[in-house]
Amino acid sequence: MDTYRVAQVAVPSGPFSLVEREVPRPGPGHVRLAVEACGICHSDDFFVSGGMPGVRFPLVPGHEVAGRIEELGEGAGGSDWNVGDRVTVGWFGGSCGHCTPCRQGDFIVCDTLKVPGWAYDGGFAETMIAPVDALARIPEALKATDAGPMACAGVTTYNGLRRSAARPGDLVAVLGIGGLGHLGVQYAAAMGFETVAIARGPEKAEFAERLGAHHYVDSTGSRSVAESLQSLGGAKVVLATAGNSDAIAATVDGLTHRGELVVIGATSEPLGISPVQLIMRGRTVSGHPSGTAQDVQDTMAFSALHGIRPVVETLPLSEAGEAYQRMLSGSARFRMVLTTA
Numbered sequence: 323m324d325t326y327r328v329a330q331v332a333v334p335s336g337p338f339s340l341v342e343r344e345v346p347r348p349g350p351g352h353v354r355l356a357v358e359a360c361g362i363c364h365s366d367d368f369f370v371s372g373g374m375p376g377v378r379f380p381l382v383p384g385h386e387v388a389g390r391i392e393e394l395g396e397g398a399g400g401s402d403w404n405v406g407d408r409v410t411v412g413w414f415g416g417s418c419g420h421c422t423p424c425r426q427g428d429f430i431v432c433d434t435l436k437v438p439g440w441a442y443d444g445g446f447a448e449t450m451i452a453p454v455d456a457l458a459r460i461p462e463a464l465k466a467t468d469a470g471p472m473a474c475a476g477v478t479t480y481n482g483l484r485r486s487a488a489r490p491g492d493l494v495a496v497l498g499i500g501g502l503g504h505l506g507v508q509y510a511a512a513m514g515f516e517t518v519a520i521a522r523g524p525e526k527a528e529f530a531e532r533l534g535a536h537h538y539v540d541s542t543g544s545r546s547v548a549e550s551l552q553s554l555g556g557a558k559v560v561l562a563t564a565g566n567s568d569a570i571a572a573t574v575d576g577l578t579h580r581g582e583l584v585v586i587g588a589t590s591e592p593l594g595i596s597p598v599q600l601i602m603r604g605r606t607v608s609g610h611p612s613g614t615a616q617d618v619q620d621t622m623a624f625s626a627l628h629g630i631r632p633v634v635e636t637l638p639l640s641e642a643g644e645a646y647q648r649m650l651s652g653s654a655r656f657r658m659v660l661t662t663a
Contacts, residue, residue: 328447329642329660330380334372338446338643341380348395348451353403355411355452358466360445361386361634362649362658363474364501364565365413365588369439370646377440384444384660385437386474387411387452388466398454408460410622411445412473413437413612416453430611445470446642448662458618463626471505471632471657472622477613478586479506479563480621483513485610487582488559490514495539495557497547497573498564499530501649501656502586504633506561507533512628518554520547520573541569551576559584567591574599574607583607634659 324345329338348354366383368374391407403409417424417432424432436453438444443451460469479502488494494515496506503519510517511534518537519530527538539550547569551557556578562570565587571594574583585593585607595607613621625631633656637645645658 326447326449327639328382328443329639330382330446331370332380334377334379335370338646340640340642345449346451348393348398350396351398351455352395352451352453353391353398353457354393354395355387355389355409355450356392357387357389357445357447357450357662359388359470359636359662360384360447360660361471361474361632362645362654362660363413364649365474366439366444366646367650374440381439382443382446383439384446385411385413385415385439386470386472386657386659387438387445387450388460388470388473389445389450391457392449403454403457408466408469409457410460410469410473410618411438411450411452411456412458412477412615412618414456414614414618415441416456429614430617446639446660448639456615458615458622461622461626464622464631467634467636467659467661468625468631469622470659471634472625473618474612475502475632475657476505476625477618477621478502478610479561480509480624481613481617482506482561482584482586482610483509483515483559486559486561486584487580487606488515491516492558493518493551493555493578495520495551495560495573495576496535497560497562497569498587499526499533500563500652501654502563503561504533504656505630506563507535508628508630509624510561511535512624512630518551518557541572547572548575557581561586563587565589567593571595574605577603577605580604581606585609632657636661638662
């Protein structure tokens with residue numbers, strides 16, 4: 323009997339354990355992947371903690387998966403996919419195809435979006451089954467440890483910027499330069515925006531400059547974030563990657579007229595924004611989800627073209643618990659990635 327290993331949690335917020343399972347066969351429209359790398363995202367904790375409805379235990383999380391196709395289920399090949407193809411599976415793990423958003427072509431907000439680690443076992447494993455519509459092809463220029471984080475952190479920041487109101491030459495601020503923001507700064511600069519990085523402490527200015535930021539705002543400085551942005555002319559877009567509602571709200575008055583706050587940093591705390599702040603200057607606030615498999619593929623192609631890579635720390639699958647705790651504590655620089663080699 324062929325077996326493979328998974329890192330699973332048996333109960334909500336429980337410890338990770340390494341367990342062997344029998345290798346499954348992919349059903350119709352699905353593929354089996356040999357997982358090579360899987361990033362650890364803060365949103366994995368929604369599932370590990372049991373905080374999302376319908377989560378089942380034991381649970382295998384992981385939605386920043388990079389690997390190779392090792393078996394095709396019935397109808398999964400067609401003319402597009404072959405055994406050995408390098409692919410990712412991200413937050414978009416497949417859609418139903420028949421709800422109203424899907425019928426409108428807006429698959430990432432499918433009513434029953436199939437997020438790996440929620441709808442089915444994720445990538446904290448040596449093997450994984452995924453629907454074929456979740457697959458994005460990895461460019462040869464990207465390593466598996468680079469491609470995995472692109473399937474969630476990368477596509478969320480890239481899509482959030484390219485679908486925003488900003489145009490090349492506009493002032494764009496990225497709030498936070500952590501797991502999401504360090505990619506957001508790179509994308510903003512590569513897209514031709516005058517890029518502002520916002521973070522806590524003067525010591526991060528040099529790193530922000532290395533990422534491509536033209537300006538750095540220390541949110542702990544004597545001048546408010548909004549004042550600092552207005553001194554630069556006002557931001558057309560603020561991409562809020564930090565999951566801190568107070569920090570997000572503090573950027574609103576730094577937006578120019580018709581400016582847009584794009585929120586991608588997840589938190590359950592309400593935003594302290596008054597209607598007057600929006601109405602008088604015609605500002606807008608939007609929440610941005612991740613992106614489809616095609617969006618992930620676009621993200622990786624853009625990243626390969628412009629030399630954009632995530633900053634990652636890697637640990638083997640057997641040390642999933644330690645890697646997960648580094649992510650939770652905020653000590654990772656900047657994405658933790660599990661490897662199966």
